[in-house]
Amino acid sequence: MTKYNFSSPEFLEKIQSQDHQAIEQLVSTYTNHLVNAAFGMGFNESDASELVQTVWATFFQKVPTFEGRSHVRTYLFGILYNKGKELYRERNKHTSELDVHTFFEDNFDDTGHWVQKPHTPDEFVNQVQTLGIIEDCLNRLPEKYRLAFHMKEIEENNSEDICNILNISATNLRVILYRAKAKLKDCVERKMHA
Amino acid sequence: MKSCKEVAQLIASGENLGFFEKVSVKMHFIICKGCRRYHEQQELIVKEIKERHDRKISKIQKTSSEVEAKVLENLKKD
Ligand SMILES: [Zn+2]
Numbered sequence: 619m620t621k622y623n624f625s626s627p628e629f630l631e632k633i634q635s636q637d638h639q640a641i642e643q644l645v646s647t648y649t650n651h652l653v654n655a656a657f658g659m660g661f662n663e664s665d666a667s668e669l670v671q672t673v674w675a676t677f678f679q680k681v682p683t684f685e686g687r688s689h690v691r692t693y694l695f696g697i698l699y700n701k702g703k704e705l706y707r708e709r710n711k712h713t714s715e716l717d718v719h720t721f722f723e724d725n726f727d728d729t730g731h732w733v734q735k736p737h738t739p740d741e742f743v744n745q746v747q748t749l750g751i752i753e754d755c756l757n758r759l760p761e762k763y764r765l766a767f768h769m770k771e772i773e774e775n776n777s778e779d780i781c782n783i784l785n786i787s788a789t790n791l792r793v794i795l796y797r798a799k800a801k802l803k804d805c806v807e808r809k810m811h812a
Numbered sequence: 813m814k815s816c817k818e819v820a821q822l823i824a825s826g827e828n829l830g831f832f833e834k835v836s837v838k839m840h841f842i843i844c845k846g847c848r849r850y851h852e853q854q855e856l857i858v859k860e861i862k863e864r865h866d867r868k869i870s871k872i873q874k875t876s877s878e879v880e881a882k883v884l885e886n887l888k889k890d
Binding site for chain 2: 674743753771793803
């Protein structure tokens with residue numbers, strides 16, 4: 619079986635001319651990655667399944683006009699992100715941006731030192747491992763934060779790929795990752811003291 | 813030395829830090845227990861999320877195989 623180079627113009631031509639072998643290779647290579655990312659965004663089996671099928675349907679619908687300016691993987695994940703956005707908002711109605719101003723106000727005193735929350739490291743570990751806290755806090759992240767966090771921290775993808783998929787700058791990605799982690803930490807703290 | 817708040821603001825800005833800024837952030841972390849603890853707790857949360865995701869791997873694989881079969885099946889029909 620021919621092993622295709624997915625970033626070559628020849629491969630794109632094969633896909634556009636609906637070559638079955640090329641399509642099969644593409645689908646078998648990326649379906650798992652797409653489903654993985656869909657789970658990373660917090661979708662359950664049935665939502666993830668439906669979402670990834672929609673991604674492929676959209677891809678095959680759009681591929682005749684795809685010029686190959688980005689890697690096919692970036693293109694697929696871009697579709698996943700866009701299609702996943704609405705579903706994510708529907709499922710997680712209480713997402714909100716981290717208010718950076720209050721974050722700094724709440725966490726630091728007038729001298730710029732941390733306002734330490736009264737718990738021991740052991741207590742923190744136990745609470746973090748408590749079922750429900752983490753999932754709930756993850757579901758409070760905006761969809762862009764959630765996917766960026768998943769791709770960078772869980773899948774350990776390179777930053778350039780993530781920036782291309784989410785259509786953001788490297789600075790913006792670092793801001794998003796910082797805020798995602800700060801927001802998660804803040805949410806866990808609040809739940810521990812609730 | 814920069815305060816904890818200033819260090820956090822610097823990292824939160826997402827800007828590429830210059831050599832001296834990077835050194836001063838590193839120095840701050842070596843000296844400051846509060847920042848270290850905050851960072852460690854964040855990493856602990858990340859680790860926990862990673863472990864939870866890893867536990868879903870068999871579900872992910874099962875879903876992937878089903879989706880792959882359905883997509884290829886649909887393409888054959890077209
Ligand atoms: Zn500090």
